[in-house]
Amino acid sequence: MKKAAYFEKLDDKKVRCNLCPHHCIINPDELGICNVRKNVDGTLNSLVYGKPITQSTDPIEKKPLFHFYPGSKAFSIATVGCNMHCLHCQNADISQVTQGIFPKQEVAPERIVDAAKKSGSQSIAYTYTEPTIFYEYAIDIATLAHKEGLKNVFVTNGYIEQEPLKDIAPVLDAANIDLKGMTDDFYKKVCGAPLKPVLDSIKRYYDLGIWVEITTLIIPGYNDDSKMLSKIADFIADIDVEIPWHVTGFYPTYKLTDAPPTPVSTLEKAVEIGKKAGLQYIYQGNRRTGENTFCPECGKELITRSGFFVSKNLTDHGNCPHCHHPIAGVHVT
Numbered sequence: 309m310k311k312a313a314y315f316e317k318l319d320d321k322k323v324r325c326n327l328c329p330h331h332c333i334i335n336p337d338e339l340g341i342c343n344v345r346k347n348v349d350g351t352l353n354s355l356v357y358g359k360p361i362t363q364s365t366d367p368i369e370k371k372p373l374f375h376f377y378p379g380s381k382a383f384s385i386a387t388v389g390c391n392m393h394c395l396h397c398q399n400a401d402i403s404q405v406t407q408g409i410f411p412k413q414e415v416a417p418e419r420i421v422d423a424a425k426k427s428g429s430q431s432i433a434y435t436y437t438e439p440t441i442f443y444e445y446a447i448d449i450a451t452l453a454h455k456e457g458l459k460n461v462f463v464t465n466g467y468i469e470q471e472p473l474k475d476i477a478p479v480l481d482a483a484n485i486d487l488k489g490m491t492d493d494f495y496k497k498v499c500g501a502p503l504k505p506v507l508d509s510i511k512r513y514y515d516l517g518i519w520v521e522i523t524t525l526i527i528p529g530y531n532d533d534s535k536m537l538s539k540i541a542d543f544i545a546d547i548d549v550e551i552p553w554h555v556t557g558f559y560p561t562y563k564l565t566d567a568p569p570t571p572v573s574t575l576e577k578a579v580e581i582g583k584k585a586g587l588q589y590i591y592q593g594n595r596r597t598g599e600n601t602f603c604p605e606c607g608k609e610l611i612t613r614s615g616f617f618v619s620k621n622l623t624d625h626g627n628c629p630h631c632h633h634p635i636a637g638v639h640v641t
Contacts, residue, residue: 310357310444312345314472321350328391328440328467329505342441343405344389356387357445358414361402362436365427367616371435371463372554374591374601375637376482376519378611379618382461383424386436387445392465393500394488396527396564403437404562417449421456431459431481440468443476450479466509467501473512482519482638484554485510489524489531490539498530498564507543514547519638523554523593526574528567537578541585549586550636555579556593589636605633 314326318333325332325340332340334347344356368382390403397403424432432453434446439462450460462483487510489495495503514520522544526532544551555578557570575592582590592598601611608630612620622629626639
């Protein structure tokens with residue numbers, strides 16, 4: 309265990325966690341909604357510090373991050389736990405824990421950074437579950453990683469308070485943030501949390517200078533109507549039309565098995581809605597033809613992707629080689 313950051317002591321040895329917008333009030337010997345932050349005798353502790361449930365090397369495209377060092381590798385880590393309880397969680401076996409599946413062996417931040425360097429990765433990705441809930445571990449790793457020349461990326465639901473986000477921002481280089489829907493009813497019903505803190509967080513990430521990409525998993529009958537998709541696209545465009553939007557297909561899983569897989573036509577509809585909103589980079593997940601990068605000025609194909617791998621990258625130091633239009637993102641120079 310490690311003493312948690314961002315909490316306040318209350319009467320009767322209760323504590324209030326201020327890491328995420330849930331602001332859980334936790335009684336002694338009880339856990340927060342994430343199931344990994346415990347009140348021990350009036351002090352909040354992280355149960356997952358130094359306890360990664362997985363470590364692997366991935367293409368950065370798997371996050372997905374298409375405009376952040378395209379074609380590079382990311383050393384990916386996660387602990388158990390999450391501060392949302394999405395009915396369609398694809399990693400529910402490690403994110404939705406009730407008692408905690410904690411590895412016995414501890415892995416110090418230095419060992420994570422060393423493993424990332426040995427893997428040939430350019431970045432460390434805090435992913436698979438929700439990095440916010442292992443914040444103390446993540447910020448210690450990220451700080452060391454920056455000193456060693458590595459980048460740091462979050463794959464996140466965006467459910468974090470402003471102060472911890474501001475504090476980690478100097479060592480956080482990019483984030484793919486889920487924007488799962490655009491109504492409070494959808495978020496509360498499907499994700500177990502309200503919408504507004506996520507919208508505020510997305511703006512905050514962007515304002516802090518962190519490279520942002522957005523992912524929306526489109527679920528038939530839940531968030532696939534044109535009005536919902538238009539609201540999402542317009543929200544992104546109002547921040548910056550150069551923010552990439554990844555629209556991905558749903559497959560029945562976990563507790564959400566009543567909806568069918570997402571038709572290709574729905575993904576294509578989302579792309580057209582995004583274009584109408586002015587978004588310059590829209591990608592269809594799990595479709596080869598929908599994952600390539602085109603110059604928004606001249607229309608030429610610049611980055612060709614096969615699955616999670618880049619097979620061709622024609623960008624010239626982040627510019628289109630045909631018309632010299634700058635391609636948004638963080639590129640290898």
